[in-house]
Amino acid sequence: MARYVRIPGSIALITLANPPVNALSAAVRRGITETLSRAIADPEVKAVVLCGENGNFCGGADIKEFAGPMSGPGLVPMIDAIEAGEKPVVAAIEGVALGGGLELALGCHYRIAHCKARVGLPEVTLGLLPAAGGTQRLPRLIGLSAALDLITTGRHVSAQEALQLGIVDRLTEGDTLGVAVEFAQSIAGQPLGSRRLSTRTPACPADLDSFLQGALVQVRRRARGAMAPEACVRAVGAAATLPYSQGMQREQELMASLFRSAQARALQYCFFSQRLVGRWSTPSGARWDSAEPRPIRRAAVIGLGTMGRGIAVSLLQAGIAVVAVETDEQQLEAGRRAVTALLERRAQGRGSEGPLRFTTDLQQLRQVELVIEAVFEDLAVKKQVFRQLSAVCPADTLLCTNTSGLDVEQLAACTRSPELVVGTHFFGPAHVMKLLEVVYGPRSSPVAVATAMHLGKRLGKVSVAVGNCPGFVGNRMLKPYLEQAHFLLEEGAAPEQVDQALEEFGFAMGVFRVADLSGLDVGWRVRKEAGLTGPGVAPGESPRRRQGRRYSPLPDLLCEQGRLGQKTGRGWYLYEGPGAREARPDPWTHSFLQQYRQQHGLQPRAVPQQEVLERCLYALINEGFRVLEDGIATGPEDIDIIYVFGYGWPRHRGGPMFHAGAVGLATVLDRLEHYHHAHPDIPNLQPSALLRRLVASGNPPIQKWREVIRRVRSQL
Ligand SMILES: C/C=C(\C)C(=O)SCCNC(=O)CCNC(=O)[C@H](O)C(C)(C)COP(=O)(O)OP(=O)(O)OC[C@H]1O[C@@H](n2cnc3c(N)ncnc32)[C@H](O)[C@@H]1OP(=O)(O)O
Numbered sequence: 001m002a003r004y005v006r007i008p009g010s011i012a013l014i015t016l017a018n019p020p021v022n023a024l025s026a027a028v029r030r031g032i033t034e035t036l037s038r039a040i041a042d043p044e045v046k047a048v049v050l051c052g053e054n055g056n057f058c059g060g061a062d063i064k065e066f067a068g069p070m071s072g073p074g075l076v077p078m079i080d081a082i083e084a085g086e087k088p089v090v091a092a093i094e095g096v097a098l099g100g101g102l103e104l105a106l107g108c109h110y111r112i113a114h115c116k117a118r119v120g121l122p123e124v125t126l127g128l129l130p131a132a133g134g135t136q137r138l139p140r141l142i143g144l145s146a147a148l149d150l151i152t153t154g155r156h157v158s159a160q161e162a163l164q165l166g167i168v169d170r171l172t173e174g175d176t177l178g179v180a181v182e183f184a185q186s187i188a189g190q191p192l193g194s195r196r197l198s199t200r201t202p203a204c205p206a207d208l209d210s211f212l213q214g215a216l217v218q219v220r221r222r223a224r225g226a227m228a229p230e231a232c233v234r235a236v237g238a239a240a241t242l243p244y245s246q247g248m249q250r251e252q253e254l255m256a257s258l259f260r261s262a263q264a265r266a267l268q269y270c271f272f273s274q275r276l277v278g279r280w281s282t283p284s285g286a287r288w289d290s291a292e293p294r295p296i297r298r299a300a301v302i303g304l305g306t307m308g309r310g311i312a313v314s315l316l317q318a319g320i321a322v323v324a325v326e327t328d329e330q331q332l333e334a335g336r337r338a339v340t341a342l343l344e345r346r347a348q349g350r351g352s353e354g355p356l357r358f359t360t361d362l363q364q365l366r367q368v369e370l371v372i373e374a375v376f377e378d379l380a381v382k383k384q385v386f387r388q389l390s391a392v393c394p395a396d397t398l399l400c401t402n403t404s405g406l407d408v409e410q411l412a413a414c415t416r417s418p419e420l421v422v423g424t425h426f427f428g429p430a431h432v433m434k435l436l437e438v439v440y441g442p443r444s445s446p447v448a449v450a451t452a453m454h455l456g457k458r459l460g461k462v463s464v465a466v467g468n469c470p471g472f473v474g475n476r477m478l479k480p481y482l483e484q485a486h487f488l489l490e491e492g493a494a495p496e497q498v499d500q501a502l503e504e505f506g507f508a509m510g511v512f513r514v515a516d517l518s519g520l521d522v523g524w525r526v527r528k529e530a531g532l533t534g535p536g537v538a539p540g541e542s543p544r545r546r547q548g549r550r551y552s553p554l555p556d557l558l559c560e561q562g563r564l565g566q567k568t569g570r571g572w573y574l575y576e577g578p579g580a581r582e583a584r585p586d587p588w589t590h591s592f593l594q595q596y597r598q599q600h601g602l603q604p605r606a607v608p609q610q611e612v613l614e615r616c617l618y619a620l621i622n623e624g625f626r627v628l629e630d631g632i633a634t635g636p637e638d639i640d641i642i643y644v645f646g647y648g649w650p651r652h653r654g655g656p657m658f659h660a661g662a663v664g665l666a667t668v669l670d671r672l673e674h675y676h677h678a679h680p681d682i683p684n685l686q687p688s689a690l691l692r693r694l695v696a697s698g699n700p701p702i703q704k705w706r707e708v709i710r711r712v713r714s715q716l
Pocket residue numbers: 020021023059060061062063064096098099100101122123126128129130131132272275276
């Protein structure tokens with residue numbers, strides 16, 4: 001797992017060999033320890049070069065090993081031995097040096113990197129901290145402030161930035177190993193003194209205490225309730241205040257508090273789930289490893305509203321040529337100005353964009369390979385667009401819809417090639433948000449799904465393939481969550497109380513703040529179309545019952561009052577004015593709710609925070625189990641990735657399905673039964689068959705759910 005060769009010029013070359021990323025498994029650590037001793041013991045060796053096989057230096061500790069007992073040599077003594085040795089060690093960094101990989105390089109006396117390499121300490125994203133000396137050596141190398149930024153964000157740094165910061169000593173555009181060997185020869189025999197980072201004193205801001213306090217406030221705001229960022233701040237703080245050996249001790253203590261934590265388990269689950277969803281399959285047998293994506297060079301976006309603009313920018317930034325289409329000159333001009341402004345804002349430091357054309361003429365789409373429709377969320381309008389697209393585009397053009405929940409199959413049915421129609425559900429702002437739901441209809445071909453999934457990857461998104469049903473995965477599960485929030489208001493809660501419970505759980509924004517931000521009219525329109533409110537409601541129907549179940553007209557009533565959220569300056573909350581962002585509890589809403597309850601004979605009660613969480617989250621989770629039963633999502637990981645990347649579910653809680661497992665499926669079942677008993681007119685609270693089956697199967701770990709899902713599906 002680490003190869004050793006002596007090369008001319010008295011250099012020993014140690015190569016980490018654990019593809020694909022040379023993770024520091026026990027075998028690799030053993031290999032490094034043994035080969036280093038060999039180099040040190042060999043009087044002919046004057047310097048050592050450390051590199052990685054396959055164009056990657058090292059992706060860090062082997063995350064797969066974290067779940068089991070640790071064996072083999074520890075990283076810390078191994079890196080300490082490199083640093084303490086009398087022979088210079090040069091790290092030759094190609095590809096990535098991340099986490100333990102960068103810590104290993106920091107233990108070396110010199111670092112030479114290829115200009116395309118990336119370095120970083122992303123442990124915080126796994127619920128950990130860089131506990132192989134990273135929190136102590138990096139501040140001593142680049143100063144406390146820069147080190148804190150890297151360690152608390154976990155961001156990857158380009159080779160150029162790494163050179164500027166002083167993390168690497170030299171960049172090369174060519175043969176990294178050759179340059180490193182030559183360099184090692186040139187410094188052999190020189191004193192190592194301050195090249196040993198542990199001997200240095202870190203550069204610190206003048207007012208250290210308030211700097212560290214400010215850093216704590218910032219990380220708490222960024223990831224509410226996450227433990228690792230705070231531990232990172234404390235560990236880096238120790239580098240400033242304690243001698244190296246005591247700082248290392250502090251690093252280990254802080255790491256011990258994180259290593260087996262539920263948050264670390266959740267974040268590591270997210271890491272592997274993100275990769276698992278890339279290995280998609282569909283019930284019709286299409287698979288990621290057999291379906292070949294089509295190359296996409298030219299695309300069109302239909303509709304330049306907020307979503308269309310973001311989608312166009314996203315495509316352009318991936319180097320794809322875009323034809324942007326609107327219905328009339330005025331709309332086109334507004335779209336042109338908005339897209340240009342977005343591109344200008346994002347231009348700095350980015351690569352070249354694909355060419356962009358604006359038109360009102362659909363005939364201009366004769367050359368495109370893919371179209372993304374992003375018009376108004378109205379099935380009849382979208383059908384019309386698909387008919388037109390099918391008439392003008394080449395027959396083999398992939399036609400995608402950005403609908404957030406309409407029936408993809410009905411759109412496919414309007415075209416000549418229904419097998420080339422898929423949903424590409426972007427999340428706003430589309431050029432920023434990382435999630436793409438790729439929706440396959442019953443007739444979507446493997447190539448169509450593969451092309452959309454591959455496109456998502458090219459756009460830098462996490463793509464999840466899901467089946468076709470109202471709301472797909474994300475919005476389908478959101479419906480019972482929203483519904484519970486409205487019912488809780490009827491029963492006595494205030495919007496800010498519900499939001500506070502959800503925000504303390506870890507959501508960046510509670511359900512009512514999000515509704516105000518997105519605009520209450522979005523859901524209103526959908527409910528009108530579904531006949532839940534407006535002229536489609538059967539005369540004489542009770543306002544609090546629809547289609548045989550409990551219904552809350554509260555959001556409809558707000559819309560009727562012109563309270564559409566931030567854009568009108570009032571919604572569930574009050575704002576300084578239209579477009580303002582700071583939400584203030586609104587006495588109007590409180591008295592409106594009071595009157596509503598009186599009018600409907602509802603006795604308000606104090607709703608405990610626990611009930612807010614259980615009813616909102618377990619209703620959402622219960623729908624998640626139904627999504628799995630129905631085969632709309634392949635596994636719980638798909639749902640969790642959708643929620644973490646698209647709906648602000650706190651990553652350190654792993655996603656809704658992971659959370660259900662962490663709470664205990666029997667507990668979730670028990671609470672749903674309790675609430676369903678109390679509210680028999682809310683069918684969403686009735687526990688799903690799959691949840692019952694999983695509990696009956698002894699609460700298996702989430703990685704084993706797929707087996708139970710298969711059995712339940714085969715019986716349904
Ligand atoms: C204490 C803790 C210490 C000291 C640590 O070091 S914790 C680990 C810190 N390192 C990281 O967080 C890096 C994690 N990896 C990545 O960010 C990326 O994998 C990558 C940038 C290194 C490469 O990205 P990419 O080229 O897109 O490839 P994949 O992400 O798809 O990865 C390929 C397969 O390698 C597996 N992998 C990657 N890193 C590790 C790792 N550190 N340990 C174990 N396995 C790793 C990854 O899961 C992929 O596996 P498969 O899905 O193909 O089975």
